[in-house]
Amino acid sequence: MRDILAPLILAALCLPQPATAEIGKDRATELEHMVIQDCGSCHGLTMRGGLGSPLTPAALDGADPDALASIILDGVPDTAMPPWRPLLTEEEALWIAIYLLNREQD
Amino acid sequence: MKRFLAAAALALLPGFGFSETPCCATGDLGLIIERATGSLLVVDRSDRAAIGRVEGLGDLSHASMTYSPDERFAYVFGRDGGLTKVDMLTHEIVARTIQAGNSIGGAISDDGKLVAVSNYTPGGVKVFDADTLALVADIPAPGKTIGLADLPGRRFIWAVWDSGEAYLGDFSGAEPVITNLGHIGKNPFDAVVTDDAHTYLIGLFGEKGVTAIDLWDDTPKPTRFLNDYGKDKEDMPVYKMPHLQGWAFTEGQFVLPAVGQYDLLWVNRETLEQVATTPVHGQPVFIIAQPASPYVWVNFATPRNGVVQVVDSRTHQVVKTLEPGKAVLHMEFAPRGAEVWVSVRDENKIVIYDTRTFEKKAEIAAQAPSGIFFTARAHQPGL
Numbered sequence: 486m487r488d489i490l491a492p493l494i495l496a497a498l499c500l501p502q503p504a505t506a507e508i509g510k511d512r513a514t515e516l517e518h519m520v521i522q523d524c525g526s527c528h529g530l531t532m533r534g535g536l537g538s539p540l541t542p543a544a545l546d547g548a549d550p551d552a553l554a555s556i557i558l559d560g561v562p563d564t565a566m567p568p569w570r571p572l573l574t575e576e577e578a579l580w581i582a583i584y585l586l587n588r589e590q591d
Numbered sequence: 592m593k594r595f596l597a598a599a600a601l602a603l604l605p606g607f608g609f610s611e612t613p614c615c616a617t618g619d620l621g622l623i624i625e626r627a628t629g630s631l632l633v634v635d636r637s638d639r640a641a642i643g644r645v646e647g648l649g650d651l652s653h654a655s656m657t658y659s660p661d662e663r664f665a666y667v668f669g670r671d672g673g674l675t676k677v678d679m680l681t682h683e684i685v686a687r688t689i690q691a692g693n694s695i696g697g698a699i700s701d702d703g704k705l706v707a708v709s710n711y712t713p714g715g716v717k718v719f720d721a722d723t724l725a726l727v728a729d730i731p732a733p734g735k736t737i738g739l740a741d742l743p744g745r746r747f748i749w750a751v752w753d754s755g756e757a758y759l760g761d762f763s764g765a766e767p768v769i770t771n772l773g774h775i776g777k778n779p780f781d782a783v784v785t786d787d788a789h790t791y792l793i794g795l796f797g798e799k800g801v802t803a804i805d806l807w808d809d810t811p812k813p814t815r816f817l818n819d820y821g822k823d824k825e826d827m828p829v830y831k832m833p834h835l836q837g838w839a840f841t842e843g844q845f846v847l848p849a850v851g852q853y854d855l856l857w858v859n860r861e862t863l864e865q866v867a868t869t870p871v872h873g874q875p876v877f878i879i880a881q882p883a884s885p886y887v888w889v890n891f892a893t894p895r896n897g898v899v900q901v902v903d904s905r906t907h908q909v910v911k912t913l914e915p916g917k918a919v920l921h922m923e924f925a926p927r928g929a930e931v932w933v934s935v936r937d938e939n940k941i942v943i944y945d946t947r948t949f950e951k952k953a954e955i956a957a958q959a960p961s962g963i964f965f966t967a968r969a970h971q972p973g974l
Contacts, residue, residue, distance in 0.1 A: 521627065522918070522936065522959070523893045526831055529670050530627060530652040534693055535711060536735065536752070536780075536832065560828065565780070565796060567828035572894055 506580035513580065520581055527565065532585070536565055540585050553582035617662040617679045621923070621965040623934065623941060624667075625958040626651045631667065632957050633682050636925060636932075636965055639943055639953040643682040649673040649689075655696045655962055658969035659721065660703035665964070666721070668697040674708055676724060679966065686724040690717050698741040701972065705762055707747045709739035716749055718762060728767045730760060738782025738793060738835065740973050742806060748772075748791055750779040757782075757793065757804060757813065775802040775813045781835040784973040785845075792845065794835050801847060803863060816863040817847070817856060826851030827874065831892035834877050841880045842904040846887055848875035855889065857907055867907040872898045877921060881946055882928035886910070890919045890933075899933060901949075911949055915942045923963035934960035 508516065521530055527537035538544065545553070557578040560568035569578065620642075623632040629651050633643035648654075650671040657666050664685070667675045672691035675684055693712035699705070705727060707718045714735050718728040734753025742748055745763040750756065757772040757779075777797025784791050784806070791804040791811075800818040804811045833848035840846075844866065845858045855875060857867040873895030880887050885904045890896065896918050901911040916935035923932045930952060933942045941955040941963065968974040 518937075523830065525652045529693070530650050531671070533650070533671065535653060535670060535695070563797070565778075565829070565832065567830055569828075569830075571828065572830075 506576050506583060508576060508580045512577070516577060516581055517584065520584065524581075532588070542586055542588055545586055548586070550579060550582040550586060553585065554578040557581055615680055617966050619966070620662075620679050621932075621963060622656060622665055622667075622677070622679075623957050623960050623964075624651050624654045624656075624962040626654065626936075626961045627959040629669075630958065631665075631677065632955075632960070633679070634941075634955065636930075639955065641955050641957070645677055645682050645684060647684060648675050648687075651961075653695060653961075656964050657697060657699040657706070657974065658964075658966050659699070660969055662966040662969045664721075665966075666697060666699060666706045668694055668708055670694065672710065672712075674706070674719065674724060688719070688724050690719070690726070691715075695735070695737060696739055698739050698747055700741055700745045700747070700762065701743050702745060705745065707739055707741075707760075709736040709749055711735040714751065714753070716747065716760065718747075718760075718767070728760075728762065730758075730767065730769055732758070737779055738791075740782070740784040740791070742784065743788055743972070748782075748784065748804075748806075750775060750782050750793055752778055752780065755779060755797070757791070757802075759811065772804055772811055773813050775804075776800060776815065780832050780850075783835040785840050786971075786973065788972050792835065792847075794833060794847070794850065796829075796832070796850060801858075814863070817858065817865060820849055820852070820854075820856055820865065820868075824852060827853070829874055829892065830894070831874065831876055831896075833875055833892075841887060842885060844904060846878050846902075846904065848878055850874075855887075855902060855907075857904070869902055869907045869909065871900055871902070871909065872912065879922055879924065880904075881931065882924055882926060884928055884946070886946075888922050888931060890922060893918070896920075913944065913949060915944075916940065920961045921963050923965055926965065926967040932963050934963055936960060 527535050528540045529535045532540040558570045560566045619636040621634045629648045631645040632641050635642050649669045652670045654669050665677045672689050672694045674690050676686040678685050691710040694710045697708040706721050715731040732751045734751045736749045739749040747760045757775045759770045761768040775793050776795040779793045780796040782793040793802040800815050802813045843860050847856045855869040873891030875889050878889050887902050889900045899913045900909050903910050915933045917937035920936050921934045931944050936959050943953045
């Protein structure tokens with residue numbers, strides 16, 4: 486029993502601190518819609534990629550939410566990924582990063 | 592007498608002679624992509640009504656389609672690599688294949704025998720038998736293929752986003768013949784063949800400019816133009832790539848979307864010199880000529896996508912600004928131009944306008960609609 490529990494506890498301890506972003510419920514609904522519809526234009530409605538990279542939890546592979554948020558805010562130079570800073574706050578970008586990392590894959 | 596009897600017997604056999612009441616026709620039907628639900632809404636253009644729905648088409652973000660020459664079947668190209676053949680009369684899927692991991696569009700050969708699909712993952716073009724969807728040819732590419740279009744004589748043309756090259760594929764013989772047309776510029780994002788199949792126009796994202804290839808030339812090669820548009824202004828973020836399938840060709844001009852600017856660029860068709868700029872409401876996405884008129888209609892990238900503008904190609908002035916609703920994604924004209932159908936994604940509806948009075952004629956409910964495709968496209972080269 487102990488043999489089984491030990492790695493589990495270890496795994497739990499190694500998990501990164503869950504990042505949070507405080508966003509109102511209505512805005513969260515809008516952001517989710519934006520991710521699926523507008524981000525989906527390039528990344529696919531199911532986030533499996535298109536002109537843009539795949540953004541499934543598996544593809545993101547536990548990336549740092551803050552790093553993802555900064556890509557969302559400032560874009561990626563020399564690619565088609567635009568900076569969304571004119572349209573999103575830093576909190577909102579972080580919310581989207583966490584949302585992408587924790588989406589249930591369909 | 593014997594001959595007369597034989598003819599009479601033949602006439603009695605099913606399938607001979609002429610049917611007195613033909614069952615139905617597809618000439619004023621269309622399909623609307625319902626992107627989030629993976630379904631198609633079947634519409635009757637004359638009745639301005641939805642008449643059915645086809646479900647089970649997978650991820651239809653950025654989906655497009657083309658029609659068989661008899662307008663009976665639609666070939667739908669889905670984002671998830673799905674190629675689906677839909678019967679316009681029965682509203683059923685008659686064939687479907689997942690032919691790649693990720694695809695972006697397709698085309699049908701001028702004789703209606705071959706359907707080609709442009710793929711992102713793995714990059715390349717696959718060609719299928721239009722009857723059975725059996726694979727006929729698999730042409731790999733060094734990256735994501737874009738701007739696939741048909742050319743006369745069972746040929747297709749396409750470009751590659753990653754390598755900046757264009758290719759011509761001739762499928763008229765026993766084996767396909769693929770010709771590299773050379774370097775066209777950095778990151779071509781979409782391309783289109785002009786209505787007379789004279790010029791392949793390629794939009795570039797990675798650098799300023801547009802590339803033209805003269806398809807009537809015996810050895811077609813790329814020519815660059817519009818190299819310096821918007822140089823005096825800083826580029827704005829592009830929240831949606833322009834689509835070039837609707838690039839308008841009117842009054843001896845091409846009208847092109849400026850990438851990173853809120854402008855339309857007018858170019859003389861013969862000289863490729865810029866003749867005018869029209870400031871518009873946002874980053875243009877589709878610029879589509881209203882048939883039988885001097886006008887083009889424009890929609891815009893998010894977040895400025897609640898508006899459609901109408902521009903006169905003679906004066907280059909905006910003559911009308913309409914607000915159909917939140918997130919206008921596409922416009923499709925009745926083939927003779929009397930009406931335009933506009934998809935309003937976030938309001939789950941299609942709005943139909945009279946193009947002379949701008950009066951709203953009808954609305955049709957649709958689930959997160961994007962592309963609208965009338966069967967009349969079956970007879971237009973490049974669509």
